Amino acid sequence: ETGVTQSPTHLIKTRGQQVTLRCSSQSGHNTVSWYQQALGQGPQFIFQYYREEENGRGNFPPRFSGLQFPNYSSELNVNALELDDSALYLCASSLAGALRDTQYFGPGTRLTVL
């Protein structure tokens, strides 16, 4: 186990709704990254947070937003849900500035949009 936890495990929403996913990083890590993994594909980078600020963003629209808190935990918010947002959402934590800033993943939140 990596020590990265995510909640909830599963979630079902309808199109147009909003959702908030949560992530607690591994102890000692100060950076959280979020990924979207569609079925049968590799994870796609959404964004990264470091010291409570967005520190990089992938090719996702503004309705995907996030927060990082002083304890380094993080939230991913998605507004105006679309059917294609159905996926496994993964967060990964790492220690920025470390010699090996490897990202360690949580178990993910499975989001289904109906």
Place this chain on the structure above:
Amino acid sequence: GESVGLHLPTLSVQEGDNSIINCAYSNSASDYFIWYKQESGKGPQFIIDIRSNMDKRQGQRVTVLLNKTVKHLSLQIAATQPGDSAVYFCAEKGNNDMRFGAGTRLTVKP
């Protein structure tokens, strides 16, 4: 755009045999690569990493080889076991993100 890709979507091996999973990348400036294993219903699990100043790195039953000339890396699993059955991803670490390939599903036959 530049991407990370895998040669084969599936690989089936006999228990006890060695497995080799290949990956190609296109960004010649990439300097850090990671292999992840993802079992059904779980998040990707770190296996081994390698930086561009190395050609080879070994872990427990796993070896990663990096050929910068042809922008290719491979993951070798020795004495493959049923517990190795999973999807394997190579990932290329950027400044703030990681780019993943589509994955190779490894199936180990008893």
